[in-house]
Amino acid sequence: MKVVYLADAPYPHTWRWVEHFRAAGVQCEVISFRPWDIPGIPVHYVNGGEALGKARYLLHARRVKNLIRSLQPDLVHALHLTSYGFLGALSAFHPFVVSVWGTDVLEAPGLTPFHRWLTRYALARADTVTATGLHLATETTRYTPDGAPVTVVPYGVDLERFAPRGKSVSDHVVIGTVSRLSSEKGIRYLIEAFEQLRELYGGAVSLRIAGDGPERSRLEATVQRLSLESSVQFRGWVEHADVPTFLDELDVFVMPSTWEGFGVAAAEASAAGLPVVATNVYGIPDVVIDGETGLLVPPKDPGALARSVSLLVRDAQLRAKLGEAGRAYVARHYDWTENARQMASIYERLLANRPERRMRTRAGVATDGGAGT
Numbered sequence: 001m002k003v004v005y006l007a008d009a010p011y012p013h014t015w016r017w018v019e020h021f022r023a024a025g026v027q028c029e030v031i032s033f034r035p036w037d038i039p040g041i042p043v044h045y046v047n048g049g050e051a052l053g054k055a056r057y058l059l060h061a062r063r064v065k066n067l068i069r070s071l072q073p074d075l076v077h078a079l080h081l082t083s084y085g086f087l088g089a090l091s092a093f094h095p096f097v098v099s100v101w102g103t104d105v106l107e108a109p110g111l112t113p114f115h116r117w118l119t120r121y122a123l124a125r126a127d128t129v130t131a132t133g134l135h136l137a138t139e140t141t142r143y144t145p146d147g148a149p150v151t152v153v154p155y156g157v158d159l160e161r162f163a164p165r166g167k168s169v170s171d172h173v174v175i176g177t178v179s180r181l182s183s184e185k186g187i188r189y190l191i192e193a194f195e196q197l198r199e200l201y202g203g204a205v206s207l208r209i210a211g212d213g214p215e216r217s218r219l220e221a222t223v224q225r226l227s228l229e230s231s232v233q234f235r236g237w238v239e240h241a242d243v244p245t246f247l248d249e250l251d252v253f254v255m256p257s258t259w260e261g262f263g264v265a266a267a268e269a270s271a272a273g274l275p276v277v278a279t280n281v282y283g284i285p286d287v288v289i290d291g292e293t294g295l296l297v298p299p300k301d302p303g304a305l306a307r308s309v310s311l312l313v314r315d316a317q318l319r320a321k322l323g324e325a326g327r328a329y330v331a332r333h334y335d336w337t338e339n340a341r342q343m344a345s346i347y348e349r350l351l352a353n354r355p356e357r358r359m360r361t362r363a364g365v366a367t368d369g370g371a372g373t
Contacts, residue, residue: 001351002029002074003029003074003076004028004031004068005078005079006076006088007032007078007080008084009034009038012240013155015240016155017079018030018038021340024344029043029073031084032045033047033083046060061090065090065092069093074095075095075347076096078122080100080104081098081099081100081105081108082119085098085104085122086122088126089124089126095127095351095354096125097127097130097347098128098130099129100129100131100132100140100261102132102259106136106282119143123140128346130150130151130346131152132153132264134283135282135283136262137150137152153339154262154333154334155264155267155336156335156336156338156339157271159330159335162247163271163327164323164327167248172204173251173252174249175250176210176246176247176250176254177211183215184258185257187256188215188222190207191226193306194232194306200310203231205231205313207232208249210246219234220234248272250274252274252276254276255269256278256279256299257284259281262286262287266278266288267334270287270288270330271326271334275319276288276294277309278294278296279298280299287334289329293326295308
């Protein structure tokens with residue numbers, strides 16, 4: 001089998017899919033609008049027109065179509081709907097799989113009538129549509145032809161890499177997060193909540209923030225304004241391979257996003273045995289079960305965030321209980337090995353059902369081990 005992925009090559013979840021399927025014997029190649037080297041996998045960088053932003057997808061549509069034709073894949077899989085999914089739809093290649101990952105359905109269709117048209121166009125031309133969580137799948141069916149169902153195939157978590165390390169209990173509680181430092185991730189609310197925690201617990205708590213992004217300088221300025229420099233660390237960009245090591249430093253994981261398509265960082269923290277405090281938005285409740293694996297709070301509410309984290313600061317037994325339950329929940333629902341098997345089943349079904357090299361099947365119909373909406 002040969003699969004061409006239309007995807008951002010630098011994105012860690014792109015690497016995970018292609019590296020997994022390459023190891024399984026699938027011939028994988030990537031077409032990307034961002035340059036990156038994935039060892040052992042050809043990446044075809046589509047450059048030019050960067051100043052046009054997203055408009056360059058239209059500029060290069062014919063180029064991508066011709067490139068797909070020259071690579072002669074058995075199947076094309078687009079990761080992200082309103083960019084690479086749209087290009088895949090324009091290529092008219094089948095079988096064609098689209099994976100919806102978050103903003104492409106939760107945000108993009110509401111921007112302009114063109115974005116809504118683009119969303120429907122790409123979904124209507126996919127042979128199978130997948131989404132990372134049940135909430136996201138339900139939202140996606142608003143734009144599929146006749147509300148056709150969508151298959152849930154989560155990102156999944158490598159349970160061997162993300163695992164509890166038996167950290168000893170200390171009087172000092174380390175709170176932390178791993179996140180792109182952009183406005184929708186809500187890190188400013190975490191910092192404001194931490195100011196309240198410092199007033200309650202003084203030096204017995206600290207905050208560590210891993211990640212980088214456009215909000216970093218503003219967030220650092222907020223820390224300085226609140227005089228929290230001695231207890232807040234910005235760790236900068238952490239490679240995905242090093243995230244488990246960073247999580248080992250924490251006692252409580254916080255995800256204060258204002259929207260989140262799925263919440264894979266919360267799933268990884270739960271797999272590592274950490275209790276999670278997160279906002280009750282979009283796909284996060286698919287991952288964090290309030291009162292069972294973590295605590296959910298309203299978005300943009302530093303006071304509520306501080307109160308929930310405070311419960312965990314005071315109660316080591318509650319931290320352990322939620323962490324153990326979170327690990328068990330992720331193992332049941334978000335085991336990477338099982339999620340990858342679901343995707344492999346989709347590939348196999350599409351290829352087995354085609355009478356010749358390219359065939360279009362009914363969009364969105366899939367039961368391959370995933371939960372349809």
